[in-house]
Amino acid sequence: MRSKNIYLVIGADSLVGASLMKSLHQSGEEVYGTTRRRNSAGARRIYLDFEDPESYQLPMKATYAYVVAAATNYDRCETDPLARKINVELTPRLVEALLSQGLFVTLISTNSVFGGERPWPHEEDLHDARIAYAIQKHEAEERSFATASDQGVLDRFNVVRLTKILGSETSPLPGWIAAWKQKNAIEPFSDLIFAPMSVQFVGSALAAIGGKRVAGGLHLSGSRNVSYVDLAHALAGSLSIDSSLIVPSSATAKGIHIAYKPTYSGLGMERTTQLTGVLPQPLEDVVRDITKDIQL
Numbered sequence: 176m177r178s179k180n181i182y183l184v185i186g187a188d189s190l191v192g193a194s195l196m197k198s199l200h201q202s203g204e205e206v207y208g209t210t211r212r213r214n215s216a217g218a219r220r221i222y223l224d225f226e227d228p229e230s231y232q233l234p235m236k237a238t239y240a241y242v243v244a245a246a247t248n249y250d251r252c253e254t255d256p257l258a259r260k261i262n263v264e265l266t267p268r269l270v271e272a273l274l275s276q277g278l279f280v281t282l283i284s285t286n287s288v289f290g291g292e293r294p295w296p297h298e299e300d301l302h303d304a305r306i307a308y309a310i311q312k313h314e315a316e317e318r319s320f321a322t323a324s325d326q327g328v329l330d331r332f333n334v335v336r337l338t339k340i341l342g343s344e345t346s347p348l349p350g351w352i353a354a355w356k357q358k359n360a361i362e363p364f365s366d367l368i369f370a371p372m373s374v375q376f377v378g379s380a381l382a383a384i385g386g387k388r389v390a391g392g393l394h395l396s397g398s399r400n401v402s403y404v405d406l407a408h409a410l411a412g413s414l415s416i417d418s419s420l421i422v423p424s425s426a427t428a429k430g431i432h433i434a435y436k437p438t439y440s441g442l443g444m445e446r447t448t449q450l451t452g453v454l455p456q457p458l459e460d461v462v463r464d465i466t467k468d469i470q471l
């Protein structure tokens with residue numbers, strides 16, 4: 176059923192934005208997206224680049240905006256001043272502009288703002304951001320909440336924090352599938368913990384949240400903290416792959432530096448579930464969504 180919103184997805188080309196656009200579209204909603212790829216812009220794909228102040232002209236018609244686009248690469252956030260500018264200055268400025276035009280705004284953020292040493296942090300818990308990306312997302316949240324407060328519109332603003340999202344093209348899955356097709360073993364890491372969700376789940380959950388217009392902090396999470404070895408076994412089970420083609424390894428053993436290595440990744444979703452009805456995604460559902468398009 177159509178809600179009363181007209182949606183604008185800032186960052187329609189991102190993993191999350193594309194899935195959200197698809198979900199909203201499939202639900203029969205009126206939805207526009209933004210792109211910074213000028214040659215692909217059109218009636219429903221509006222040109223917007225944070226780095227280009229002239230492109231802040233947005234369709235006044237929209238009533239609900241999801242701010243999805245961000246500088247997401249961890250290494251870039253550590254080293255490139257422009258990444259910090261995009262995440263900490265330009266994003267809150269865009270939130271401010273959207274709120275002042277009367278839209279309800281969802282800012283997408285990340286579990287990493289909690290630092291990864293506390294299991295299942297709640298929506299209103301204090302942050303403990305440790306890496307540059309997480310610190311920037313934390314600051315973006317703080318500034319955006321402050322601007323919503325200054326405008327007296329906290330009832331039209333929410334932050335949705337996400338755990339790691341997997342699509343069938345998300346690394347390392349294409350490499351795993353290619354190896355299994357050749358009957359070669361994969362070496363997943365046992366010391367990388369995450370609480371994955373499928374990109375399809377995130378798209379439909381964000382669309383559901385939009386329909387509810389719930390303000391404040393919200394979370395979307397996988398229901399379990401698992402390692403990449405656990406994920407590999409779940410995928411292999413679903414694809415009838417022999418478990419001998421999984422040889423556990425670790426980032427430490429391989430000498431690979433991982434910028435963000437949380438002990439706990441999953442987010443508590445009590446408030447979100449109570450107010451929106453959305454539940455954490457079970458691992459079996461993540462695997463079902465990922466393997467849907469995979470042919471072996």
Ligand SMILES: NC(=O)c1ccc[n+]([C@@H]2O[C@H](COP(=O)([O-])OP(=O)(O)OC[C@H]3O[C@@H](n4cnc5c(N)ncnc54)[C@H](OP(=O)(O)O)[C@@H]3O)[C@@H](O)[C@H]2O)c1
Pocket residue numbers: 186187188189190191192210211212223224225226242243244245246247248261283284285286312336337338339340341
């Ligand atoms: N993926 C995850 O596992 C995950 C987990 C937790 C939270 N999140 C959050 O979810 C959101 C989306 O993540 P994602 O992984 O879907 O992102 P993504 O695929 O890395 O895409 C980032 C998007 O931001 C756009 N962008 C970057 N700089 C821009 C600028 N100056 N102006 C306009 N657009 C710009 C990019 O445009 P181009 O496509 O043209 O480069 C791209 O479409 C982010 O806020 C991220 O922090 C993601």
